[in-house]
Amino acid sequence: xxxxxxxxxxxxxxxxxxxxxxxxxxxxxxxxxxxxxxxxxxxxxxxxxxxxxxxxxxxxxxxxxxxxxxxxxxxxxxxxxxxxxxxxxxxxxxxxxxxxxxxxxxxxxxxxxxxxxxxxxxxxxxxxxxxxxxxxxxxxxxxxxxxxxxxxxxxxxxxxxxxxxxxxxxxxxxxxxxxxxxxxxxxxxxxxxxxxxxxxxxxxxxxxxxxx
Amino acid sequence: xxxxxxxxxxxxxxxxxxxxxxxxxxxxxxxxxxxxxxxxxxxxxxxxxxxxxxxxxxxxxxxxxxxxxxxxxxxxxxxxxxxxxxxxxxxxxxxxxxxxxxxxxxxxxxxxxxxxxxxxxxxxxxxxxxxxxxxxxxxxxxxxxxxxxxxxxxxxxxxxxxxxxxxxxxxxxxxxxxxxxxxxxxxxxxxxxxxxxxxxxxxxxxxxxxxxxxxxxxxxxxxxxxxxxxxxxxxxxxxxxxxxxxxxxxxxxxxxxxxxxxxxxxxxxxxxxxxxxxxxxxxxxxxxxxxxxxxxxxxxxxxxxxxxxxxxxxxxxxxxxxxxxxxxxxxxxxxxxxxxxxxxxxxxxxxxxxxxxxxxxxxxxxxxxxxxxxxxxxxxxxxxxxxxxxxxxxxxxxxxxxxxxxxxxxxxxxxxxxxxxxxxxxxxxxxxxxxxxxxxxxxxxxxxxxxxxxxxxxxxxxxxxxxxxxxxxxxxxxxxxxxxxxxxxxxxxxxxxxxxxxxxxxxxxxxxxxxxx
Numbered sequence: 262x263x264x265x266x267x268x269x270x271x272x273x274x275x276x277x278x279x280x281x282x283x284x285x286x287x288x289x290x291x292x293x294x295x296x297x298x299x300x301x302x303x304x305x306x307x308x309x310x311x312x313x314x315x316x317x318x319x320x321x322x323x324x325x326x327x328x329x330x331x332x333x334x335x336x337x338x339x340x341x342x343x344x345x346x347x348x349x350x351x352x353x354x355x356x357x358x359x360x361x362x363x364x365x366x367x368x369x370x371x372x373x374x375x376x377x378x379x380x381x382x383x384x385x386x387x388x389x390x391x392x393x394x395x396x397x398x399x400x401x402x403x404x405x406x407x408x409x410x411x412x413x414x415x416x417x418x419x420x421x422x423x424x425x426x427x428x429x430x431x432x433x434x435x436x437x438x439x440x441x442x443x444x445x446x447x448x449x450x451x452x453x454x455x456x457x458x459x460x461x462x463x464x465x466x467x468x469x470x471x472x473x
Numbered sequence: 474x475x476x477x478x479x480x481x482x483x484x485x486x487x488x489x490x491x492x493x494x495x496x497x498x499x500x501x502x503x504x505x506x507x508x509x510x511x512x513x514x515x516x517x518x519x520x521x522x523x524x525x526x527x528x529x530x531x532x533x534x535x536x537x538x539x540x541x542x543x544x545x546x547x548x549x550x551x552x553x554x555x556x557x558x559x560x561x562x563x564x565x566x567x568x569x570x571x572x573x574x575x576x577x578x579x580x581x582x583x584x585x586x587x588x589x590x591x592x593x594x595x596x597x598x599x600x601x602x603x604x605x606x607x608x609x610x611x612x613x614x615x616x617x618x619x620x621x622x623x624x625x626x627x628x629x630x631x632x633x634x635x636x637x638x639x640x641x642x643x644x645x646x647x648x649x650x651x652x653x654x655x656x657x658x659x660x661x662x663x664x665x666x667x668x669x670x671x672x673x674x675x676x677x678x679x680x681x682x683x684x685x686x687x688x689x690x691x692x693x694x695x696x697x698x699x700x701x702x703x704x705x706x707x708x709x710x711x712x713x714x715x716x717x718x719x720x721x722x723x724x725x726x727x728x729x730x731x732x733x734x735x736x737x738x739x740x741x742x743x744x745x746x747x748x749x750x751x752x753x754x755x756x757x758x759x760x761x762x763x764x765x766x767x768x769x770x771x772x773x774x775x776x777x778x779x780x781x782x783x784x785x786x787x788x789x790x791x792x793x794x795x796x797x798x799x800x801x802x803x804x805x806x807x808x809x810x811x812x813x814x815x816x817x818x819x820x821x822x823x824x825x826x827x828x829x830x831x832x833x834x835x836x837x838x839x840x841x842x843x844x845x846x847x848x849x850x851x852x853x854x855x856x857x858x859x860x861x862x863x864x865x866x867x868x869x870x871x872x873x874x875x876x877x878x879x880x881x882x883x884x885x886x887x888x889x890x891x892x893x894x895x896x897x898x899x900x901x902x903x904x905x906x907x908x909x910x911x912x913x914x915x916x917x918x919x920x921x922x923x924x925x926x927x928x929x930x931x932x933x934x935x936x937x938x939x940x941x942x943x944x945x946x947x948x949x950x951x952x953x954x955x956x957x958x959x960x961x962x963x964x965x966x967x968x969x970x971x972x973x974x975x976x977x978x979x980x981x982x983x984x985x986x987x988x989x990x
Contacts, residue, residue: 320601349633379637381559391640393661393858417859417897417927419600419657421644443600443657447896447927458928460657462599 301473302432305350305378307340309469311440313358315370317401320458332368334360336465340376344473350378354392354420356442358463362402366411369399370461372418372442386426386436393419396444401461412459416444426471434471441465544719550629553684553719555708557629565624566642569704570650573617577651584651591652602928603656604891611666611818611827611861612789614659618643618667619674620704626675627708632668632773639667658895658928661859665829669794669816672774676762678702679725687718724772731761735954737984739785741823744976755785755982763797766809766838766849770800776811785982786821793817798831809836815855815900817922823978824960825893826936828860828922830900845910854901860924861893862934865964865974894929898922912952912988916942931967936960950988957981 313336317329336359342352356372376392396418400411424438442463449456548557577585603610621642625635643663647655678698683691695715699706709715735757742748763776770776774796782791794816801810815830832855839848902920906913918940926932940958947953958980965973 316599318598318601346631346633349631349637377633377636379634381563381634381637389637389641391637391664419661421640421660441599445600445602445657445927447931448929449931458602460600460602464599 301344303343304473305340305342305344305352306472307338307436307469309338309436309467311336311338311465311467313360313463313465315358315360315461315463317459317461319456320460323456323458324454325456330363332360332362334358336463336467338372338467338469342376342378348380348383350380352376352378354394356420358442366400366402368401368411369397370401370444370463371397372420372444373397374418374420376420380426386428386434387423388426388436388438389421389423390438390440391419391421393417396442396461398444398446398461401446401459412446412449414446414449416446416461419443419445422465432473434473436469436471437467438469439464439466548629551720551722551724553722553725555627555629555705555712555714559628559630559634562625562628562630562635562638563641565628565704565708566621566638567645569617569620569624569642570646573646574650584653587649587652592649595648595652595655598654600657600660601654602658602895603653605656605659607820607825607827607861607893608789610658610662611820612792614643614663615666615670615816617646618663618665619671620667621663622667622671623675623702623704626671627705632672635671636664636668639671640664643667658859658861661829662827665814665858666816669796669814669829672796673777673779673794674702675705676725676727676774676777677760677779678705679721680727680730680762682721684717684719684721687716691716724775727763728768728775729761729764732989733759734987734989735759735984736987737954737982739980739982741786741821742979743823744978748979748981753785755782755790755984757782757791757984765797765800765811766836767802767806768800768809769802770797770811773798773814776800786823789818790821791819807838809838810834811836813853813855817860824863824962824976826860826862826922828857828898828900828924830857830860831855832900847908847911848905849908850903850905852901852903855899857898857900857922857924859895860898860922861895862924862926862936862962863893864891864929865932894924894926894932894934896924896926896928896934898924898934912944912946913942914944916940916944918942930971932971933965933967935963935965937962944986952986952988954984954986955982956984 312333314331314333316331319326336356338354338356340352340354342350344350352375354372354374354376356374358370358372360368360370362368372394373396374392374394376390378388378390380386380388396416398416399413401413402411420440420442422438422440424436424440426434426436428434442465444461444463446459446461449459544552544554549555550557574585574587618639622635622639624642625638626632630638640660643660644655646663647660678701681694681698681701683694686694692715695706695709699710706715735755737755738752739755740748740752741750758779758781760779762774762778765776765778768776777794777796780791780793781789783789785791794814796814797811798814799812802808803810811834813832813834815828815832817826817828817830819826832853834851834853836849836851839850900920900922902918904919905915905917907915918938920938922934922936924934924936926934938958938960940956942954942956944952944954960978960980962976963973964975
């Protein structure tokens with residue numbers, strides 16, 4: 262199964278979760294609140310996959326500005342952390358995004374991010390998530406013609422997103438989320454041309470298993 | 474910056490307008506002590522938009538809140554805490570964005586002409602680095618973030634929850650508040666800077682409020698607090714909390730409080746070590762809230778320090794905020810470990826620097842050396858989420874001036890060049906303070922900021938500062954001081970074709986001090 266297929270399967274599975282959950286013990290409001298009770302373990306784990314669209318670009322007079330193609334792929338991610346308040350968590354996110362250029366060359370992006378999650382409403386599963394850290398980019402291109410030699414570099418990584426968690430059991434649930442990741446690679450002299458402020462943006466829709 | 478000024482001005486104006494009806498109502502309003510309002514009368518549905526209840530009599534201390542028994546049913550965490558409402562926090566954050574948007578429209582900024590088309594274009598593009606002025610990005614955006622943050626705090630949310638609200642406000646502003654593409658440096662500065670400034674302003678405003686008073690003294694204190702923290706202030710006036718008699722939230726009462734103002738002259742040398750040009754006057758305010766030397770702390774910002782310097786080569790030439798996120802003592806309180814959040818801003822006639830950082834620091838207290846002498850020493854190190862520093866060549870900010878918007882660009886559109894670079898990094902440093910009878914007499918500081926510029930030419934920037942302050946009491950709270958500082962900057966470019974750049978600036982200050990506590 263391809264990564265995109267795996268991601269699509271997880272999304273579909275998670276989409277069925279609300280009805281499955283509703284058919285059980287209607288855990289929504291009271292259980293969501295009790296999930297973060299003081300006597301609960303403070304750990305927080307997320308493992309999931311996404312379907313992702315990514316695009317690279319450069320700025321400020323860069324010749325290749327605006328020429329980058331939108332590439333479609335899947336990704337996997339994991340978060341390990343702990344609860345700091347009944348409605349806030351912090352942790353470490355690792356996200357791996359493999360992709361291919363139009364010419365078939367491999368692109369790899371790995372995000373290593375300190376992340377925080379805020380669940381504003383105790384009565385339901387809505388959450389906001391954001392993080393910041395490093396991104397490791399390999400063989401990255403940002404122009405559609407592949408005229409700029411590929412970049413392998415560390416970058417500043419950032420993510421934010423929102424989603425909804427559905428709890429099937431007291432400590433295990435599914436979540437659906439949308440997220441955007443960004444990798445800021447900086448300036449590069451490539452092929453004799455200075456490409457200023459290269460940035461890769463990743464837009465994702467995903468599903469994950471949550472364990473608390 | 475301008476946006477912040479506009480906001481503050483309008484907030485003050487709104488307050489001035491709304492305060493008058495409050496005074497006018499006092500003749501009709503029964504004194505709070507004589508006729509406490511029933512709880513149901515204060516219900517959300519019954520509240521007017523601005524619910525004042527200021528009696529015009531002399532201030533009195535209320536032994537007990539008339540609504541004390543109701544605070545739990547009103548979703549308050551304590552008697553003096555605001556009612557908790559996550560929905561209102563998100564709504565108020567959006568209102569803050571609408572307010573800034575209207576302010577930008579009123580100023581004629583073309584970036585304020587937003588539409589669903591601009592929203593979609595921003596979402597299609599994703600994040601970029603922007604080209605705005607240093608002050609806008611390093612002070613204006615953190616101040617705007619402070620408003621988002623306090624939309625959370627004003628609605629009873631915790632520090633961590635309000636941090637999430639800040640990110641929400643910042644993200645939505647970047648995508649939907651301007652036609653400019655969403656800026657990653659704005660997102661980080663607004664969120665992290667907003668949290669640091671927001672909690673600092675929130676707690677500083679609570680120093681001004683006295684919730685046990687009533688009448689005009691109470692009104693003026695609420696107005697003073699609102700000038701510091703406009704969002705919480707407005708919320709309190711609208712909800713009626715501004716006139717509600719209660720205990721002050723225990724979380725907002727510091728374990729200690731010290732403030733020192735300094736007024737003097739400053740002379741900054743050039744890169745040749747020569748002291749050239751005019752001396753510059755400056756006014757500096759240092760505040761210590763709480764006690765960073767001791768205590769197990771799990772309450773963010775129960776201790777923080779603030780340094781604000783006006784003049785000395787810039788309007789606001791320096792601002793530093795250090796807030797404790799976590800504290801843990803060891804070895805019978807002689808060793809203290811703290812995790813702190815840091816906000817830095819420095820802009821003067823020769824260099825500029827700004828950063829959002831997190832540090833771990835270890836402090837050692839050696840009390841009673843002799844005759845009231847005590848030594849407190851601290852070392853720290855940490856990560857800088859995002860920092861900004863002058864672009865090379867560093868020939869003073871006048872050497873790089875962003876041009877006026879060209880035809881078609883319009884007001885509010887920055888087309889560069891931007892005279893500073895952005896990047897993450899690290900920092901470390903040490904500080905030692907020798908005190909006599911609790912008053913600092915020697916203050917030594919060394920710190921290094923390292924930035925790896927990602928937005929700009931790739932390079933490692935090392936900025937070092939060495940500072941020694943000598944302080945002497947004169948009489949009562951009055952004192953004098955002398956300070957010698959040395960700044961050193963080295964830039965190592967990733968591409969070896971560019972030579973390493975070195976700059977250094979000495980600086981001396983002579984000043985008078987006044988202790989406020």
